[in-house]
Amino acid sequence: AQTVTQSQPEMSVQEAETVTLSCTYDTSESDYYLFWYKQPPSRQMILVIRQEAYKQQNATENRFSVNFQKAAKSFSLKISDSQLGDAAMYFCAYRSGSGGSNYKLTFGKGTLLTVNP
């Protein structure tokens, strides 16, 4: 079974600075997808960014980018020019790309990000 580990329960960053959230995963598969979700105090789960394992290029979405290291099974999220609205719980998630198990997301325990003004 796949597992997702987020080793930083909490992180903090100054407004306008850059922060990196870590995520590692364990899988024997070669075809899979990785996601970062943001959960603000409203509890709504919001997709931040997605990475396909077959793509070598790191995904970017405006101020959000990932560092995907497939051999190391690492998938970190970098937030540049942090804003107060970025404060939230961030979850790393894995989805298999093959077979029946591709229906579900496997989540890490989350990293609580605080943005200081």
Added chain:
Amino acid sequence: NAGVTQTPKFRILKIGQSMTLQCTQDMNHNYMYWYRQDPGMGLKLIYYSVGAGITDKGEVPNGYNVSRSTTEDFPLRLELAAPSQTSVYFCASREAGGPGETQYFGPGTRLLVL
């Protein structure tokens, strides 16, 4: 589009009571999911459905039941509420197609069993 909607937002149940958590999506998605989120943890899959009339168990199905009579609705039933079912419940949906398709989440239902 409203996306994925869930009702109620919050509910207190007594041990042994039953209730149904409602989930509706207006995006014509085939796949729907129920997750629970315990404090300090990520989401865990309870049940999922790949289309009307088809449901299957996830990681933590005990104590729950689901049905899928229409594409839009995917209710989650708790028959005999237990304190261990105190959690936040999320419904999600996604389009058919490849596993890279985005999953859209509802706002969650917070359930407290006393």
